[in-house]
Amino acid sequence: MRDKAKVNRAYGAATAGVIATLFVLSIVVWAFRPAQLDPNTLCPVARPIAGHTVVIVDRTDRWTPAMNSALANIIEAAQHNTQQYQKFSIVALDADQSTHPLFSACNPGQPSLLSDLYRGRKYTQRDFEQKFVGAADRVADEVSQPAEASASPIVEYVHRWLGSDDFSASVPDRRLILVSDMRQNSPLFSIYRTGGQGLAPLVADQFGPSERGVNFDVYFIAHGQDHNVSEEQVRSAWDRAFSLIGARYTWRQID
Numbered sequence: 695m696r697d698k699a700k701v702n703r704a705y706g707a708a709t710a711g712v713i714a715t716l717f718v719l720s721i722v723v724w725a726f727r728p729a730q731l732d733p734n735t736l737c738p739v740a741r742p743i744a745g746h747t748v749v750i751v752d753r754t755d756r757w758t759p760a761m762n763s764a765l766a767n768i769i770e771a772a773q774h775n776t777q778q779y780q781k782f783s784i785v786a787l788d789a790d791q792s793t794h795p796l797f798s799a800c801n802p803g804q805p806s807l808l809s810d811l812y813r814g815r816k817y818t819q820r821d822f823e824q825k826f827v828g829a830a831d832r833v834a835d836e837v838s839q840p841a842e843a844s845a846s847p848i849v850e851y852v853h854r855w856l857g858s859d860d861f862s863a864s865v866p867d868r869r870l871i872l873v874s875d876m877r878q879n880s881p882l883f884s885i886y887r888t889g890g891q892g893l894a895p896l897v898a899d900q901f902g903p904s905e906r907g908v909n910f911d912v913y914f915i916a917h918g919q920d921h922n923v924s925e926e927q928v929r930s931a932w933d934r935a936f937s938l939i940g941a942r943y944t945w946r947q948i949d
Contacts, residue, residue, distance in 0.1 A: 729779060736825060737800035738779050745780035745867030746860055747772055752848065752874030753788040753841040757915055762838040764948045765873060768913055769834045772871055773827065778803035780867065781860060782826075784833050787851050787874070789843035793858065797833040799826055847880035848872070849893075849900050856904035863904055871911045873948075876928050885923055890931025897935035910936065910943035 729738035737743055749772055751765065769784065776782040783798040804822050852870065855861050861868060878885045883896050912932070916925060929945065936943045 731800070731802055735781075735799055736802045737781060741779070743779060743781045743800060743860065743865060744777060745869070746783065746865050747776050747780065747869040747871065748783045748785065748855060748861060749871045749873065750851065750855070751784065751786050751837045752846065752872070752876075752915070753786050753837065754843040754846040754879075755875055755877075755915075756840045756842050761915065761948065764913075765838055766831075766834045768871065768873060768948075769830060772869075773801075773830050776801045777867075782830065784830065784837065785855075786837050786841075787846070787848065788841050791847065791851065793851070793854050796836060797830050799829065801826055845880045846874075846877055847882070848874060848876065848878045849897055850880060850882060853900040856901055856908070863906060866907075868907060869909045869911065871913065873913045873915065875915045876912060876932055877923060885928065885931060889923065890927050890934075893931040894935040894938045898939050901939055901941075905939055905941060908941065910941055912943060912945045914945060914947045916947055 729741055731737065732739055749769055773782050778801050781798060781800045783795040785793060785795050802818065802822055802825075804818075852872075855870065861870075878893065883893065885893065914925065914929070925947070932945070
């Protein structure tokens with residue numbers, strides 16, 4: 695009789711242990727569940743985005759065919775560095791000067807055990823590979839097509855992005871990538887008329903407090919259409935501008 699009671703107690707303890715383990719696992723799975731995503735943007739519905747990277751492709755001057763592969767590599771690397779729940783956008787500065795993105799979506803994250811559990815691997819894999827990675831690749835091909843415009847309002851265009859809701863100072867980890875010859879040319883300011891003198895105070899006025907915390911990456915296009923304004927003059931003018939506003943920036947040349 696005592697042996698039977700002992701077995702029952704052991705069985706009860708084991709059962710309680712299994713139930714407790716399942717309870718703890720349920721809490722862990724619930725606590726670390728993936729965010730609910732908007733089906734169109736792939737961004738979290740109930741939490742803010744974790745960051746935003748914007749690639750601005752300056753299509754106001756034609757570039758050489760060799761630029762196409764360089765642009766594709768830049769976009770691919772930038773997208774690869776976009777973390778889960780961060781937004782990644784591609785826009786073109788062209789004759790239309792529209793800030794409507796050609797591509798804009800959050801990284802939903804690669805398929806994982808938890809995402810597969812909640813949404814199914816078929817959907818998590820589709821969102822990451824087709825809606826995020828694959829869709830951006832198709833846009834990269836689109837912006838690689840030749841184009842040109844009569845003006846290059848780089849400062850004004852960046853100003854408009856710095857004031858947008860999903861790229862405002864409230865968004866953490868903001869990164870702005872400029873693929874451009876950086877030759878500002880608009881009725882507001884033209885580097886061709888000034889050689890770059892006066893660009894710094896204009897940038898400080900246009901960018902204002904909204905630029906604080908933004909990381910700027912410039913990929914300078916050396917396409918040979920310098921219009922008597924050398925790369926050294928352009929680089930010096932922007933160096934002064936970025937230094938005046940205390941911006942964190944990198945400058946790389948692509949041929």
